[in-house]
Amino acid sequence: MTYVFYYVEAHLACIFLMAFLLFKIRKGVNKQLSQIYLGNLIIVLIAYCFAEIFWALVDGGYLGSSKTLLYLSNVFTYLLINVAAYIWYILSEIMQKEKYIESDLTRVFISVPVWISALLCVTAYRTGLVYYLDENGNLTGGKLYLILIIVPFGYLLAASIKALSRAFSKDRYAERYIYFMIGIFPITPILLGILQAMYWRVPFICYGSLAAVLYVYITYMDNLVSIDPLTQINNKNQMYKYLVQKMRNQNPGLSLFMLIIDIDRFKSINDTYGYSEGDKILVRVANAVKDACQGPRSRFFISRYGGDEFVVVAEMAYRAEASWLADQIKNNVKKIPELTGCAYDLSVSVGIAQYDYEAPISIQSFIARADSDLYKQRKLNN
Structure with a gap:
């Protein structure tokens, strides 16, 4: 069968490209949980491509045409598709x-559908519930074949629907890029999966999987560029992008505020206890700021501005709300020594500026206003 050569060639090309992505991910220094699962997803997809090569060689008669080989070639592909969809949902x-x-x-509970599919695939040789060989020796879908379709599509669609609902939320602008990526990720595998079901000797799924993984990898790398590696909150560049969008479009009934948070006497703590302790303080203060900004109607963008300074961009109705938020942040930070057993007191100063949409100014001027108020607050604390 002439198609086998092209089928194998396509999958080998996908294996090579995905192996290169896997190498880049594993080579990275910053090993986050999402990075680990993205690597695991690529490993499973590489295994799936090898399984498809095995299927093509069996289907083309290059490895023989026994009933056992035919069943095995399909077991591997179905199992790996389900596992890949499950890992994507977790990721x-x-x-x-x-x-x-x-x-x-x-994670074990969420994997139950995969185990059910695996059991049905492995026992299909005897039961024929999901697929069986008809009198002509062709593989035919059984009574429960639909389960093998519903499980992977279910994982993909569940992740997609949840992410897209968040992407269109006004309160989640900062993460919108990631949510859109998750939401549209299943489109390519699903559409090409349908095409492969219709033309099952054309390697649509391997191309779709490669395109989807490339999209995730590029988006993931872009997201890393916008995240501060120490505190895992947005960095200054991402803050500027957010401010540009918010300063152009006012939400009715809300004003735009900027809070600049500076850790008091941070240099002396660094000098006394070392830079490692200083890094811990930065992470703890970032978490304290995030905790203060939680809420069902939260409209806060949190970022590290540089050094020991953090910025919160908030949409609120009144300045009094911004002052209340500043007090919440201060109280959260004051509790850190008690919660962590630090041998020193910890406090922050907070400067507040309100943006006037009727008299627009530059981002730098807006920041300067908040910085000026921070200077006044710092003098009061000393």
Whole structure:
């Protein structure tokens, strides 16, 4: 069968490109959980490509045409598709910063459909529930064949629907790029999967998988560029992008505020306890700021501005709300020594500026206003 050569060639090309991506990911210094799962996803897809090569060689008669080989060639492909879809769902939840997914028990529970599919595939040789060989020796879908389709599509669609609902939320502008990526990721694999079901000797799925993984990798790398590696909050560049969008478009009934947070006597703590302790302080203060900005109607963008300074861009109705938020941040930071056992007191100064849409100014001028108020607050604290 002449198609076998081209089928194998296409999958070998995809294996090579995905192996290169895997090398780049594993070579990275900053090993986050999302990075680990992205690597795992690529490993499973590489294994799937090898399984497809095995299937093509069996289907083309190059490895024989026994019933056992025919079943095995399909078991591997179906199993790996299900596992890949499951890993993608876990990865999408991690990228959306869902804490529940970090539990081992939760991940096991979510994997139950994969185990059910695996059991049906492995026992199909005897039961024929998901597929069987007809009298002509052709593989035919059984009574429960639909399960093999529903499980992977279910994982993909569940992740997609959840992410897209967040992408269109006004309160989640900062993460919108990631949410859109997760939301549209399944489109290519699903469409090309349907095409391969219609023309099953054309390697549509391997191309779709490669395109989707490349898209995720590029988006993931872009996201890393916008995240401060120490505190895992937005960096200054991402803050500028956010401010440009917000300063052009006012939400009705809301004003735009900027809070600049500076850690008091940070240099002396660094000099006394070392830079390692200083890094811990920065992470703890970042978490304290994030905790203060939680809420069902939160409209806060949090970023590290540089050194020991953080910025919160907030949409609020009144300046009093911004002052209240500043007090919440201060109180959260003051509690850090008690919660962590630090041998020193910890406090922050907070400067506040309100943007006037009727008299627009530059981003630098807006920041300067908040910085000027920060200077006044710092003098009061000393």
